[in-house]
Amino acid sequence: xxxxxxxxxxxxxxxxxxxxxAADAACMEVIAHRGASGYLPxxxxxxxxxxxxxxxxxxxPDLVLxxxxxxxxxxxxxLERTTDVATVYPDRRRxxxxxxxxxxxxxxxxxxxxxxxRPNRYPHATFHVPRLEDVLxxxxxxxxxxxxxxxVYPELKHPELQPDLADVVVAVLSRYDVPVRLxxxxxxxxxxxxxxxxxxxxxxxxxxxxxxxxxxxxxxxxGIGVSSFALTDDATLxxxxxxxxxxxxxxxxxxxxxRRGRFADEVIGLAAxxxxxxxxxxxxxxxxxxxxxxxxxx
Numbered sequence: 454x455x456x457x458x459x460x461x462x463x464x465x466x467x468x469x470x471x472x473x474x475a476a477d478a479a480c481m482e483v484i485a486h487r488g489a490s491g492y493l494p495x496x497x498x499x500x501x502x503x504x505x506x507x508x509x510x511x512x513x514p515d516l517v518l519x520x521x522x523x524x525x526x527x528x529x530x531x532l533e534r535t536t537d538v539a540t541v542y543p544d545r546r547r548x549x550x551x552x553x554x555x556x557x558x559x560x561x562x563x564x565x566x567x568x569x570x571r572p573n574r575y576p577h578a579t580f581h582v583p584r585l586e587d588v589l590x591x592x593x594x595x596x597x598x599x600x601x602x603x604x605v606y607p608e609l610k611h612p613e614l615q616p617d618l619a620d621v622v623v624a625v626l627s628r629y630d631v632p633v634r635l636x637x638x639x640x641x642x643x644x645x646x647x648x649x650x651x652x653x654x655x656x657x658x659x660x661x662x663x664x665x666x667x668x669x670x671x672x673x674x675x676g677i678g679v680s681s682f683a684l685t686d687d688a689t690l691x692x693x694x695x696x697x698x699x700x701x702x703x704x705x706x707x708x709x710x711x712r713r714g715r716f717a718d719e720v721i722g723l724a725a726x727x728x729x730x731x732x733x734x735x736x737x738x739x740x741x742x743x744x745x746x747x748x749x750x751x
Contacts, residue, residue: 480749481723482730483739484606485509486705487528491734494567495535496526497580498591505595507737511606511634511730514588516622518615523559524585524622530554530611536565537578555615559584573709585622589629596631604632608655612642623648636678644673651675653702656683662690667697676700676729681719684726691727704732706739717742724749 485504487495493503501512514526531551532538538545538552541564546552554562566578585607592605607626612618619642626633626648636653637643640661643652654670655678656662661670662683670677677694681703684690694701703723708716716735720742723731733739743749 480743480746481720481728481739482510482702483508483736483743484511484513484702484730484732485736486513486732486734487515488512489734489736491574491708493575494569494580496528496582497567498583498587499580501583501588501591502595504736505592505603508740509603509736511604511632512588512592513606513608513732514583514585515608515610516585516618517554517610518618518621519554519557519559519562521558522617522621524618524625525554525559525562526583526585526588527554528610530614532557532562532565534570536562536567536582538565541565585625586628589625589631593629593631602632604634606634606636606653609635609637609639609642612637612639619646623650626650634675640670653678653700655704656680659683659686662687662694664693667694667699671697671699674699676702678702678704678732680704681706681723684723684728688726695727700729701727702730702732703728706731706733706735708733708735708738717745721746 488497488500489504489507490500493500496514504512515528516524517527517530518524531553533552545556562582565582567580567582568578569575589605592603596602607622609618609622633650634653635646635648635650636655638655638657640654643654646652652674653676654674660666662679676699679701691701706719713719716738720739724743724746731739
């Protein structure tokens with residue numbers, strides 16, 4: 454088994470253990486999007502640990518399969534955007550020039566370093582691509598040592614290209630006693646998923662948020678995940694979802710996104726609309742904004 458012994462990982466783990474004890478805000482759930490990915494590279498164990506320590510209620514790993522059916526935390530089906538795969542395996546790209554995770558065994562992917570794809574964020578290629586098993590062990594262990602009950606909120610990525618993904622993920626999840634919500638854009642896979650874990654339907658188009666679409670989603674899911682812009686276009690969406698017993702989780706809030714207005718105002722506005730949770734790269738800043746609202750203080 455690959456073990457990452459980089460000292461910075463250990464330092465991050467020690468630091469977040471100290472801060473985790475103080476964090477538990479109510480009002481609106483905070484989901485660490487790909488970990489605390491505004492501060493450390495997405496889908497790395499340090500980013501997940503930092504998200505935990507900053508007070509997130511849920512840790513979100515995106516999941517794909519390797520060639521040997523190991524579920525790993527990766528947003529894309531390919532490796533070149535977020536790792537140094539082109540340097541380590543220059544001859545392993547397909548004819549389209551891409552490096553697909555499905556073409557590599559996990560022991561090969563474990564050799565890669567994760568790079569930060571967004572400008573002006575973490576500048577070093579320091580960390581590695583974790584397995585789902587690693588993420589679960591991290592959260593389970595932190596829950597035990599801090600007394601919190603943070604959950605894992607995996608997204609099944611591209612299940613249409615990986616027919617075994619859902620079953621493999623559910624099998625791994627069954628080995629750990631942590632809260633779980635499962636999410637996907639693929640309605641067919643989500644509806645047929647053989648699990649007791651709550652499911653959240655990520656919404657692709659406006660048809661899904663019409664009354665008929667919400668009625669259908671409510672037959673198998675506990676909630677919907679929508680873009681914050683969907684609420685701008687439809688002020689009734691949260692209320693109509695709640696009428697059907699559906700949670701509403703909004704993606705993705707980034708404090709360094711210059712296209713948006715003042716970050717705290719956006720957070721407060723979503724909470725005021727009754728949104729149940731937000732995916733964010735900056736969980737600490739969401740929690741700080743919520744503290745100004747009655748009933749949301751830590």
